[in-house]
Amino acid sequence: AQKITQTQPGMFVQEKEAVTLDCTYDTSDQSYGLFWYKQPSSGEMIFLIYQGSYDEQNATEGRYSLNFQKARKSANLVISASQLGDSAMYFCAMREVQRDDKIIFGKGTRLHILP
């Protein structure tokens, strides 16, 4: 079974609009962490934002925020005021803290920002 599900393989968004990238996860653990990474066409993996399962507030980092809905097991990434440079592949990922060290990645969403 998929641990991380990203249902949007691709999205097109007009520049300056806000965009929400969907992510749902599956775990029976109480302690876990959720991540979003950006992978531009150059290939590197850029860490964007982290949310711990016990964090009461949604994580924010500049234009990025994570809409964490624990009961729904949802961790959507919101990018406000999108820019052309936001065009990239975006991966949602999870680490089950008590279980192991690895991060499990979703299949990604390719975001295209239109001028």
Next chain:
Amino acid sequence: EPEVTQTPSHQVTQMGQEVILRCVPISNHLYFYWYRQILGQKVEFLVSFYNNEISEKSEIFDDQFSVERPDGSNFTLKIRSTKLEDSAMYFCASSPRHNEQFFGPGTRLTVL
């Protein structure tokens, strides 16, 4: 800002040859990882390393693979007897604790 670095950026090798991919993690980090990404696919965990030993490895990480931290700064992934299906982007990551993992720029391995 400190970064994870990886060398080389691109490695081309013949099938059956051995390759060593090198990484320099962020200096005060304690946890080190290797991941791979086959072209067009998701990122897959290979191995984690803590306190000079492997803490976890995936089913991908078989006897063909090994990791070392030879000198306290470098963290290497050795792939023996490479196969065509080993062609991928290999990412090193490091973490100060069990939260964010910071990835290097990757090494693209092409096996011919």
